[in-house]
Each structure stands twice: as structure tokens, then as C-alpha cells.
Amino acid sequence: MGVMKCLSEKILKHFNSLILCTLITLCTNAFADQVTVAVTNNFDFTAEELKTQFEATSGHTVTLIKGPSSAHYNQILQGENFDIFLSDDAERPGYLEANELGTRFTYANAKLVLWSVDNRRLTPDLLQEKDFHLLAITNPRLSPFGRAAEEFLKSINVWEAIQDKLVIGENIGQTYQFAISGDVELALIAYSQIIYGIYMQAGSHWQIPETYYTPIEHQGILLTDNPAAQEFIYFMQSTSGQQIILGNGYLIP
Secondary structure, eight states, X not given: OHHHHHHHHHHHHHHHHHHHHHXXXXXXXXXXXXXXXXXXXXXXXXXXXXXXXXXXXXXXXXXXXXXXHHHHHHHHHTTOOOSEEEOSSSHHHHHHHHTTSOEEEEEEEEOEEEEESXXXXXXXXXXXXXXXXXXXXXXXXXXXXXXXXXXXXXXXXXXTTTGGGEEEESSHHHHHHHHHHTSOSEEEEEHHHHHHOHHHHHSEEEEOOGGGSOOEEEEEEEXXXXXXXXXXXXXXXXXXXXXXXXXXXXXXX
């Protein structure tokens, strides 16, 4: 009789545990939500890390839509429903906020680097002496990275002299592709691309001092009233989120 009672108590405890686990799961799912984030190309690897940690701690699910900021911006103007847009500039989020489409915030400042396919010392002298075949930069009219590259090249007085050596990418992702393809010898790209790019690490790079160009401010904008989206932004601005951003080659504004 004592044995039967003991078994009954164990079965009851196990049953109660199963009910408790089920209730916890149901409650978690009840409060879990979906967040859709349109993210600029050069921040996509960092966004993946943020997504993984946020999902693990919040129970929410994040879908990242990766691509050029210009493409995301045009989609938003055409009515695409993103919760958050993480741009590589301040102008596009600023325009969207001015038109009352959301609330913007600054999430990072990017670094510009000069990269070489060869493992060699990189200095302004290399550019001033035109001791290279081709240099890839992003279009200054379309990207803050391009504007920063132009400012740097003008500051060392080579902008006009090397026009015949420039290969222009439409966005920082395409400029990166020019570099890893081997079609160019040098490229002015984002430091975050060096960190993640295996091909980039095989070459050499020089972080351009920030005194040479206007800070490359990355702004985002919250486009909906989705509470989970607001939580994701809070996480990006938290100590844990900022550690991820810093670790991927960005500055915290």
C-alpha cells in the first residue's frame, strides 16, 4: 500500500510538472510577437547577432530583411510594412520622421577603412603617388560611405588626380564585392566588413582617422507601434546590445 502511495505521488508530481511547463510555454507564446527589421547591408552580420540574443531573452521572433538602405527606403515610401528600418545614414530616417512615418534614433557610427588586396603598409602617400591600379569607393551621391571617401580623398588632395582610377559602387555592399572579386587593388569600405570578411582579413587595412571625414552616422526609425519592436530597440541600446555593436567594428554615438 505504501509503495502504491509513493508511486501515485510521483506520478502526480510528474503530471503537475508537465502542466506547469505547458502553462509556461503557452504564456510565453501568448506574449511572443514578430518583429520585421529592414537592415542595411553593412550592418547585417551585427543585426544577426542582435537578433539571436534578443530572441533568446525575449521570446519574440525577429525577421531581418537585408539590402541597400536606398532599396528599403523606397519600399517604405511605397507602403511596405516594416516595424524598424536600420539605415546606413541619417537622411532617410530623418525624411521619414519629418513626414510623420515614425520615430528615429541613432544606433551606431561606422568607420571607414582603406583596404588593400596585398599585405602592405597603407598611407596617404600610396594614393598621392598613384601607386595602384584601381580604387573602389561607393557613390558619394548615394551613400554616406561614398561621401566619407570623397571627403578623405579631397583632404589628401588626390580626388581630382585619381578620377581615372576610381571604380564606383552603388552601395557599400557592391563596393565590398568589387574588392573581394579581385577586380580592384584598393577599396574604401566599412570596418565591419573587414571583421567579417575572410578575404578582407587576408589583405591589409588602415582605419582612416575620423578627422578626415564627417562621422558616418547610422540611424534607425521605428515605423509601427509594435511593442516587441520597441523592445528590440531597447535591447540594441542596452549594455548587451552595445557590446555586440562595438565588437563588430562600430562606434557607439
